[in-house]
Amino acid sequence: MRKTKIYSWSSSPQNAALTSNLTEEQRKQLRALLGNAELSLLYKASVHGYQASAFHQRCDRQGPTLLVAYNHSGYIFGGYTSVDYAQSGQYVTDQDTFLFSLQGKIPVCIKMNTGHNARYDDTGGPNFGQQVYFCYNNQPLVYNSGSNAFSINTATMYGNDTQLSEFEVYKVEQSSQVSTEEKPWRNVLWTAERKDKLMEMIRNHKPLVTSVSRVRILMIGPVGAGKSSFFNSINSIFMGRITSKAMSGSAGTSLTTQFRTYPVKDGREGKQLPFVLCDTMGLEEQSGAGLDIEDISSILQGHVPDRYKFNPTAPFQPDEQKASRPASLQEKIHCVVYVIDATKISLMSDKLQEKLASIRRKVNSLGIAQIVLMTKVDEACPLVEKDLQSLYVSSYIKSKVQEVSSRLGVPVSCVLPVKNYSQELELELNCDVLLLTALQQMLNFADDYLDDVGHE
Numbered sequence: 001m002r003k004t005k006i007y008s009w010s011s012s013p014q015n016a017a018l019t020s021n022l023t024e025e026q027r028k029q030l031r032a033l034l035g036n037a038e039l040s041l042l043y044k045a046s047v048h049g050y051q052a053s054a055f056h057q058r059c060d061r062q063g064p065t066l067l068v069a070y071n072h073s074g075y076i077f078g079g080y081t082s083v084d085y086a087q088s089g090q091y092v093t094d095q096d097t098f099l100f101s102l103q104g105k106i107p108v109c110i111k112m113n114t115g116h117n118a119r120y121d122d123t124g125g126p127n128f129g130q131q132v133y134f135c136y137n138n139q140p141l142v143y144n145s146g147s148n149a150f151s152i153n154t155a156t157m158y159g160n161d162t163q164l165s166e167f168e169v170y171k172v173e174q175s176s177q178v179s180t181e182e183k184p185w186r187n188v189l190w191t192a193e194r195k196d197k198l199m200e201m202i203r204n205h206k207p208l209v210t211s212v213s214r215v216r217i218l219m220i221g222p223v224g225a226g227k228s229s230f231f232n233s234i235n236s237i238f239m240g241r242i243t244s245k246a247m248s249g250s251a252g253t254s255l256t257t258q259f260r261t262y263p264v265k266d267g268r269e270g271k272q273l274p275f276v277l278c279d280t281m282g283l284e285e286q287s288g289a290g291l292d293i294e295d296i297s298s299i300l301q302g303h304v305p306d307r308y309k310f311n312p313t314a315p316f317q318p319d320e321q322k323a324s325r326p327a328s329l330q331e332k333i334h335c336v337v338y339v340i341d342a343t344k345i346s347l348m349s350d351k352l353q354e355k356l357a358s359i360r361r362k363v364n365s366l367g368i369a370q371i372v373l374m375t376k377v378d379e380a381c382p383l384v385e386k387d388l389q390s391l392y393v394s395s396y397i398k399s400k401v402q403e404v405s406s407r408l409g410v411p412v413s414c415v416l417p418v419k420n421y422s423q424e425l426e427l428e429l430n431c432d433v434l435l436l437t438a439l440q441q442m443l444n445f446a447d448d449y450l451d452d453v454g455h456e
């Protein structure tokens, strides 16, 4: 399986003469958006014509497709749908659909706003959300009806140049093979001894400043990224069985609505461990929804009590007596963990990325240690799903770590991939080793921070 080449440049056999207009680099970027799926060219308007009938003849019933348009101003943009074109005369719902524009190094992705149909599946040319129409009126045109299925800016998406110079449709297939590295890019000892050693080090960890008895670790991240699950997983390891104290699961908006500070005990009757995991409501891209940056600021400074119920429309109001005196170092946050879902990194919207950047600026200004926890590595890569030990030979996971590092502006060494417990009924050694390694790293980072402020 080593060094397998995972995609072929040529298009599918019946279209052997078709050549793609994408450069290798552009193709790579688009494939990354789709979880490294394979792309094969089905249709090319300059060859087959811009008529809707030509499009349907080649693209109907082909499964998920990626549409790529090129205009005379040099813009490359388009959209993805996971649902077949079929001229069914019905509305199509598709939660995975998105529009994109390739700008510079990082493609910009725009997901569909909730409550919209992906399209009306008729005999006409392809459209997204009955808003953005490609090959409009059987002509080399893109047309934006201005409805609000997608919040797009046509100037950034295609420079307001509606004349297409080319239009291509690719079939999208998840690749069954995954490329691997010759040598692991990080070394991990996947042994029971290593796990015991890590548990021992965590148990005996003494924060560098004596006035601090427990390191406070704050988890921040988008809805459903796995914040609550990380606490549950760590708690499970020390309890010796799967636990689910924090509510986790999936919903459109954040399942966690309260600020929770979770101490962890060393076994059922054991004493409390030297750290507290603080769980927050998920971030959402819109302002006025999800966790608010002002709330984060209050949490960082130790003003927010356990079980405080977040109110997205009004930030936390500290009571006046308390606010007048600053919280002690013990009550403040010593390490911030950004919890990011590995399967969603490429789809992260500009707005969310900007929100994270402003949180980072705030945390930076306070000098607090920061780490990225990249969750769901099992879902992101089939190789890793089969065998967690292949994590650090998976080229795909490595590329995801690099991507999250560049999107959030943190060094690669601060990105820690993990698999949380989600459906398992029993603990699993490989999972534990990764989770404990991440926790140990958080404690070390917090120490660096305490070392810095403790002597002030």
Ligand SMILES: Nc1nc2c(ncn2[C@@H]2O[C@H](COP(=O)(O)OP(=O)(O)OP(=O)(O)O)[C@@H](O)[C@H]2O)c(=O)[nH]1
Binding pocket: 221, 222, 223, 224, 225, 226, 227, 228, 229, 230, 247, 248, 249, 250, 251, 253, 254, 255, 256, 257, 280, 281, 282, 283, 339, 375, 376, 377, 378, 379, 418, 419, 420, 421, 422, 423
């Ligand atoms: N396969 C897999 N599933 C995970 C992992 N981490 C979390 N999940 C699942 O993802 C879903 C969301 O996890 P949560 O822990 O509730 O996420 P959260 O960040 O607390 O979300 P909110 O509180 O809603 O903001 C749950 O169904 C988890 O079981 C992981 O590493 N692998």
Ligand SMILES: [Mg+2]
Binding pocket: 227, 228, 229, 247, 248, 255, 256, 279, 280
């Ligand atoms: Mg949660």
